[in-house]
Amino acid sequence: MFDAKDSGNQEAQRSARYTNGSSHRANTKEYPPSTNGYPPSTNGYPPSFVFEAENAGSTARKKVAASLASAIDRVVSETWEGSGQASMAPMPVLAFASGRAYTQHTEPAVAVELRGVTKRYGSLVAVDHLDMAIQSGEIFGMLGPNGAGKTTTIQMLCGLLKPDEGEIWVQGACLSSSPDARRHIGVCPQQLVLWEKMTPLEQLVFLASAYDIPEKIAHTRALLMLKALGLWEKRDTLAKYLSGGMKRRLNLLMALIHEPSILVLDEPEAGLDPQSRVLVREYVRAWVREGQRTVILTSHNMDEVERLADRVAVMDRGQLLSLDTPDQLKRQHQQGDLLEIEIADAAQPHLEEALFVLHQIASEVRWEGTIVSMRMDSLVEHLSLVLGVFRRFKIAIHAVRTRPSTLEDVFISLTGRALRDE
Amino acid sequence: MRRVARSLILHELSERTRDRWVLVISLLFAVLASAVTLYGRSAGAKAVGLTGPSLVTLASLFVPLVALILSHDAIVGESERNTLGLLLSLPIGRMEMVWAKFIGRGLALSAAVLLGFGSAGIFAGAVSRQVLWPLLLPTLLLGLAFLSLGLLLSALYKRQVSAASAVVVVWFVLVFFYDLGLLGVLVISDGAVSQGVMRALVIANPAGLFRMQMMEVFLGTQGLEQLGMTARVPVSGVLAVLWSAWIVGPVLLSGWILLRKKVI
Incomplete structure (x- = not known):
């Protein structure tokens, strides 16, 4: 059901999106007013249990967790599993949990823009005057051999490195003058990044609270995400006892817990079995489609990029060699x-x-x-x-x-x- | 305090409570402190004079070790686990992150010290006010100074195993060999080194400063003179400056190193 990118209708929509140009045009989302005091549902999923949990007041945390656990079990089994969407990410409900779904907000059409970005290590030019615009709502693949400059570009995007020249704009804010714009970005790196002596739930709640998300909301959101990616049973198990695939899935959730609008995925399917690969792929696609979000994907697995990406940039020696949809690239470089x-x-x-x-x-x-x-x-x-x-x-x-x-x-x-x- | 810093402090504290080595050494410290107190109590009137110095020796051995173990992996450990990049991508500055780590681990250290003295207090009975209360704050300061040093080691080294080796060296040098070295200087120089220089050398080591401060508390000035020690503990203002320098200096240095560090 998510291979719609091959359909003519979707292709036409994508083409239309790419002809928007790179100017910062705004897409405005508006939601109808609520009639019951609760945020309106845009997706048909009942958000009530989230608010029940929030209204639990001063109940002990364990009690809240227990009631949430049973509520989530009930809702998941009755709604998603019942409608054949068990493996899908319940992101709309996550949005309710954050209070974002009923907030009217404006997003620029360009999610990330690199303007003449250059990074040097001594005499080596890792990234060479890179110009690139990544649209909101697209899955953007970055391909390149080792040393192409992909990782350096991503590290600059995450604020771990500063460009020697040029500017990086994220959601309309320049990273060098507004470092807080980093919070729009979630990163799921290639290597496992987690704290072995903490449980999945603790790790997610910690990261969410570090982004100023109230604890109850963070807790609810973390539980929902763990359920969606098949980690519910392991939520209270120390991370060191999880399998490699589970750790990879947890890493993805850690990148998403603060609800970024841009997700950077570095080799997302490495170390995953076929079932987990399908689950992660569907989760990411659902995440992008649900909220006009953006994914920047780097991988050496061309098959994976071709299946997921709307547009692909091929880089080498720090420079952009080609940028287009996979089909167009194949047509342009017909062999x-x-x-x-x-x-x-x-x-x-x-x-x-x-x-x-x-x-x-x-x-x-x-x-x-x-x-x-x-x-x-x-x-x-x-x-x-x-x-x-x-x-x-x-x-x-x-x-x-x-x-x-x-x-x-x-x-x-x-x-x-x-x-x-x- | 910003929420992100508070979250990181709690995260650090919760992770430390699951560190097996920290738990083992803290429990050992608690058991030994209790044993010393119980033994000293049997001495009757001499309980304070016997228990106090014994606890000082115990604290000066164990607390620096717990502190160094607690903090030596603070930065290099995150780097090896690849979580340093993740932490730095949070909306928190590098210096702020170092302070959050120090405070979180400092709380864990304080808990270990309180556990030790608390268990000793159960057996101390009436002498606890005379022995344990004067020990508490200087012991915490000693621990924080070594915690700060451990943090510096964690920023300096690129591998956790190297930082752990450095912990052993630092502990042996500052806790064991430093005093022996000073004694050697005194013997070799045949008393030619002035008391002022010796005093400066003693307080240049946080373990030495702690011992001197505590000896004066338990033995008094006359007691120290009977032991042949004529060096005096600095006045409280100077003491505060010295302890602050030992605690704050290495933390700031660690932050400065982290600011210059390339994180992949």
């Missing part, structure tokens, strides 16, 4: 379709002659072991010709495979095949 032929035996007497002939047909021919792979503009036109060459040189074919151009092909085409230092 042709790939044909792979697996031969029965690598020690064929006429293989080299056959490869010479194939070079006349295909734009690129590679031979590794028993696999001969080649790229050509129109596979349909040339397939019979290629197979004829193998027949002519009496080379037995074991299997024939084809695949269309991928983002990885674009990446290799832009950044080359040379290995990079870590």
Whole structure:
């Protein structure tokens, strides 16, 4: 249900969004007034239990936690699981918990803008006059080999590094003059970042309270998030006893607990099993769609980026090489379709002659072991010709495979095949 | 105090209470303090003269160790766990973060000291007012000074194991060998080093300052002279300045190092 990005309608919406330009245009959200004193529901989910918990007054914290736990169990089982949305992030309710859902607010159309950002380490230019605008509501992929400048860019975005030149604007505020704008950003780094001697619930509540979120709201929100990402049962278990996948999911929640409008994900699916990958992917997509939020995603897994990202920036040596939607990138850097032929035996007497002939047909021919792979503009036109060459040189074919151009092909085409230092 | 700093202080305090080493050493301190007090109580009239100096020796050994263990991983530990970047991305300045860590761990240290003296107080009976109350504040100051030193070690080193090794060295040097070194200086110089210089050297070490301060409390000036110690404890104003310097100085230095640190 979340693969809607392939539908024509969504594609049209996305195209329209990208033609907005990079000016700071405002999207205004308005919500109807409440009639019962509670915030109006924009999503059909009942927020009442959140307010019941908040109104518990001076009840002991443990009692509040216990009543919340049962309330959440009830609501989750009755509403989300009952409607087949058990794995979905209950972000609208989280928004109620923060009081944001009924607050009229304005968001700039550009979530993050880098203007001529440069960072040097001695003579090495890690990021070189980088200009980039990331729109609100999009999943933005950043690709690049090691040393491309992705991590440095993200660290500058998070305020851990200061650019030597240029400016970074986050939600309409310049980071250098308004460091508090950092709170718009949540970061889920590649490596595990958690406190081993604290429980998931304690870690989330601590981070939320560090962002000035009242404790009861933080507690409620943390419980809801833990439920949504399958960590409910482990909420009171010390983090050191969680599995690697659970720790990764907890890390994602730690990046989101303060309700940032921009989420930076560094290799989000590393160390996750397929089930967790699907859960995290759906959670992130739901999070973005629900609140016109933004995700900046860096990964070496092209497949992951192609599946998730609306737009992709390819970087190398600190510079932006290309920026567009995955489909457009593939069209722009068309390398042709790939044909792979697996031969029965690598020690064929006429293989080299056959490869010479194939070079006349295909734009690129590679031979590794028993696999001969080649790229050509129109596979349909040339397939019979290629197979004829193998027949002519009496080379037995074991299997024939084809695949269309991928983002990885674009990446290799832009950044080359040379290995990079870590 | 800003909410973020308060949250970090509570976070630090709660994490420390789960530190096995801190718990073990605190409990050992409590048990030994209780044993010393119980033994001293049996001395009857001489209870104060016997229990006081014994507790001073015990506190000067254990409290610096607990403090150093508590704080040596404050920054380098976060760095190794990759959580330093996360903490620094919170809306809190680096210097403010260092102070929050110091206060949080200081509270944990104070709890350990109170546990030790509290358990001793159960056995002390009537002498507790004469022995434990005068000890409490200087012991806390001694602990905070070593906590501050541990924080500095945690900012200086890039690996936690290196900081832990430095803790052992600092503890041995300042708690054990420093006094022996001064004694050696006295013997070698055959008394040529003036009392003023010796006094300055003694109070240059927080452990020495603590011992001198406490010896005067329990033995009095005459008692010190009988032991051949003619150095005097500085007046209270100077004492306050010295303790403040020992506590605040290393914390500020740690913050300064963290400000210059590149966090990945």
